[in-house]
Amino acid sequence: MNIVVTVKQVPDTWAEKKLDAADKTVDRVSVDNVMNEMDEYGVEEALKIKEAHGGEVTVVTMGPAKAVETIRKALSMGADKAVHLTDDALHGSDALQTSAALAKVIASLSPDLVITASEASDARGGVMGALLAERLGLPQLTQARKVTVDPGAGKVAIERLADNGYSLVEASLPAVVGVVEKINQPRYPSFKGIMAAKKKPLTTLSAGDAGLDAGSVGLAAAASTVLDANPAPPRQSGTIVKDEGDGGTKIAGFLAAQKLI
Amino acid sequence: MAEVLVLVEHADGEPKKVTGELLTLARELGEPAAVFTGAPGTYAKAKAYLAEYGAAKVYVVESDDVAEYVGAPIAEVLAKLVGDAAPTAVLVAATADSREIAARTAAKTDSGLIWDAVAVTGDLVATQGVFGGSTIVQSKVTKGTPVIVVRPNSTAPVAAPGSPAEVTVDIAISDVAKSAKIVDRVAEAKSGRPDLTEAQVVVSGGRGLGAAEHFALVEKLADTLGAAVGASRAATDAGWYPHQNQVGQTGKTVSPQLYIAVGISGAIQHRAGMQTSKTIVAINKDPEAPIFEFADYGLVGDLFNVVPQLTDEIEKRKG
Numbered sequence: 323m324n325i326v327v328t329v330k331q332v333p334d335t336w337a338e339k340k341l342d343a344a345d346k347t348v349d350r351v352s353v354d355n356v357m358n359e360m361d362e363y364g365v366e367e368a369l370k371i372k373e374a375h376g377g378e379v380t381v382v383t384m385g386p387a388k389a390v391e392t393i394r395k396a397l398s399m400g401a402d403k404a405v406h407l408t409d410d411a412l413h414g415s416d417a418l419q420t421s422a423a424l425a426k427v428i429a430s431l432s433p434d435l436v437i438t439a440s441e442a443s444d445a446r447g448g449v450m451g452a453l454l455a456e457r458l459g460l461p462q463l464t465q466a467r468k469v470t471v472d473p474g475a476g477k478v479a480i481e482r483l484a485d486n487g488y489s490l491v492e493a494s495l496p497a498v499v500g501v502v503e504k505i506n507q508p509r510y511p512s513f514k515g516i517m518a519a520k521k522k523p524l525t526t527l528s529a530g531d532a533g534l535d536a537g538s539v540g541l542a543a544a545a546s547t548v549l550d551a552n553p554a555p556p557r558q559s560g561t562i563v564k565d566e567g568d569g570g571t572k573i574a575g576f577l578a579a580q581k582l583i
Numbered sequence: 584m585a586e587v588l589v590l591v592e593h594a595d596g597e598p599k600k601v602t603g604e605l606l607t608l609a610r611e612l613g614e615p616a617a618v619f620t621g622a623p624g625t626y627a628k629a630k631a632y633l634a635e636y637g638a639a640k641v642y643v644v645e646s647d648d649v650a651e652y653v654g655a656p657i658a659e660v661l662a663k664l665v666g667d668a669a670p671t672a673v674l675v676a677a678t679a680d681s682r683e684i685a686a687r688t689a690a691k692t693d694s695g696l697i698w699d700a701v702a703v704t705g706d707l708v709a710t711q712g713v714f715g716g717s718t719i720v721q722s723k724v725t726k727g728t729p730v731i732v733v734r735p736n737s738t739a740p741v742a743a744p745g746s747p748a749e750v751t752v753d754i755a756i757s758d759v760a761k762s763a764k765i766v767d768r769v770a771e772a773k774s775g776r777p778d779l780t781e782a783q784v785v786v787s788g789g790r791g792l793g794a795a796e797h798f799a800l801v802e803k804l805a806d807t808l809g810a811a812v813g814a815s816r817a818a819t820d821a822g823w824y825p826h827q828n829q830v831g832q833t834g835k836t837v838s839p840q841l842y843i844a845v846g847i848s849g850a851i852q853h854r855a856g857m858q859t860s861k862t863i864v865a866i867n868k869d870p871e872a873p874i875f876e877f878a879d880y881g882l883v884g885d886l887f888n889v890v891p892q893l894t895d896e897i898e899k900r901k902g
């Protein structure tokens with residue numbers, strides 16, 4: 323199995339996330355950045371499938387130079403090699419441009435399986451799996467809490483989360499799978515893994531290298547634009563009271579005063 | 584007036600409340616045209632509702648193709664209608680399925696996509712709350728036909744009864760769109776309560792409940808309030824409550840009038856799914872729990888004492 327897994331570097335989950343005052347893109351400079359937590363589940367699933375069926379796991383990311391830290395993490399978890407699409411011209415790309423760029427890189431790797439996660443924690447689009455399936459003309463197996471691959475038969479099946487349960491969805495390989503965090507428990511990189519990661523092949527591509535038209539990428543060519551961004555009015559600090567045997571009654575009093583009951 | 588396409592959100596034909604919200608919003612932007620896609624025989628159940636909420640036209644596609652495959656066929660329907668009807672915008676609900684359909688529609692029509700809008704003005708400027716609602720952004724699509732994903736509970740649905748024209752859409756779904764086949768549907772979630780994302784009141788339970796059977800306390804409180812039941816990831820991971828009820832970054836995003844968190848610490852990933860609730864009440868025995876930093880009303884105490892008393896007190900006040 324030739325497996326591609328996408329990972330995105332995002333501001334640390336606990337960091338106070340902000341938009342850059344000038345161009346209204348995510349401030350990735352004044353915060354610590356980490357691999358999108360959900361992508362750890364994607365990498366783990368790719369590694370598990372490789373361990374079960376053999377093959378190779380290639381990590382693909384699009385992001386600034388320092389996104390290489392996130393690539394290293396995926397390699398130290400056990401991925402075999404990586405492609406880093408990085409170019410100042412790509413800065414500020416929207417989801418449609420990002421998907422077009424990633425699809426171009428992924429197609430050149432001719433994978434049997436593409437694995438993404440359901441959501442990146444900074445922008446929270448939850449769309450990349452669907453967009454990659456659309457761009458690559460492959461089956462969309464997103465929202466997967468369980469994946470079963472049968473490389474011999476060329477089949478893949480998932481349990482797809484639904485509103486009131488799940489759907490069993492089947493497709494032929496190659497396919498795009500999008501995982502949710504119920505799917506596995508990501509491993510921690512071992513010391514050996516961290517050392518090995520330094521020697522694994524990493525290909526760095528510019529937009530041009532990837533065959534992307536310079537006029538189609540980046541903030542200026544995006545299909546949507548941020549006109550204005552402001553901090554939300556701060557929540558008024560609440561009332562905190564201690565239960566003295568009448569806690570339930572006190573809450574009911576508050577709810578009644580707010581006309582909520 | 585140009586059309587505004589609204590993708591009808593429904594369960595086996597029964598429209599979800601968010602459909603009424605989208606039609607209400609669409610009326611302010613142009614002529615609302617509902618797009619119904621579903622299995623054969625399901626449209627009949629949606630018809631009266633769509634008329635009630637002011638659809639001027641309904642495009643209908645009833646076929647196994649749109650019902651039996653993930654996402655792609657419905658995106659083909661929307662893309663065809665974008666081409667044929669040249670609408671001002673396409674509005675879809677911010678559900679897991681529909682946001683994916685919206686994204687594919689935008690890609691097919693070479694249009695811009697905006698997700699998680701909570702308001703859209705007449706000039707198609709959308710308001711998004713980003714970073715869990717801590718930053719408010721105004722954004723606009725600058726290319727193609729704006730495809731806008733609107734969060735449930737963003738507006739109140741207002742009826743505007745009419746008699747829409749029905750148009751059966753003549754479309755053959757391509758083979759490539761029929762590649763991810765839904766072979767079975769398995770129900771797991773508890774039913775009989777309001778939809779989590781549509782409910783006006785949500786009561787959620789976390790690890791503090793200690794065991795699956797203690798969710799009965801949360802359910803009982805929820806039922807006195809006509810509320811939906813949510814859960815933290817700790818609770819769903821422990822198997823105490825179905826995953827479908829998880830609230831948070833990787834669960835559902837809710838913004839009800841009232842959110843009551845029971846035995847939930849308020850981790851950032853939980854907060855991401857409920858922070859825009861109008862009023863937040865927290866019950867937690869740890870005065871240092873992060874949830875108290877953003878609760879409107881926090882009760883420091885043992886949930887096993889507080890919750891039953893609260894339930895009784897609400898019952899009493901209802902008389």
Ligand SMILES: Cc1cc2nc3c(=O)[nH]c(=O)nc-3n(C[C@H](O)[C@H](O)[C@H](O)COP(=O)(O)OP(=O)(O)OC[C@H]3O[C@@H](n4cnc5c(N)ncnc54)[C@H](O)[C@@H]3O)c2cc1C
Pocket residue numbers: 328329330347348358360361364382383384385415416417418420424437438439440441442443444445446447448449450451546696697698713714
């Ligand atoms: C606050 C905010 C709001 C935004 N709103 C919009 C909007 O409304 N419309 C719009 O078109 N764009 C929007 N963008 C831009 C958009 O987020 C980026 O283009 C982004 O790369 C794709 O969306 P996502 O991160 O939400 O991906 P998601 O769809 O949430 O990500 C799912 C998975 O896709 C993969 N993935 C995503 N991005 C990359 C990457 N660069 N490299 C490798 N893998 C990746 C990861 O595996 C990830 O887990 C917004 C950005 C921000 C910061």
Ligand SMILES: Cc1cc2nc3c(=O)[nH]c(=O)nc-3n(C[C@H](O)[C@H](O)[C@H](O)COP(=O)(O)OP(=O)(O)OC[C@H]3O[C@@H](n4cnc5c(N)ncnc54)[C@H](O)[C@@H]3O)c2cc1C
Pocket residue numbers: 359360503788789790791792814815816817818829830831832833834835845846847848849850851852853856866867868869872884885886887
């Ligand atoms: C990729 C990723 C995605 C995630 N997505 C989500 C998500 O979507 N939703 C989500 O919720 N979490 C999510 N999490 C997990 C999140 O980080 C927290 O671990 C989780 O929210 C904790 O759940 P909890 O508050 O129920 O448990 P805890 O943090 O253990 O809190 C339990 C609370 O109960 C209180 N308590 C205990 N006993 C009592 C009592 N008798 N009376 C009153 N209070 C009591 C304790 O004081 C404590 O504050 C995610 C994490 C990751 C890494």
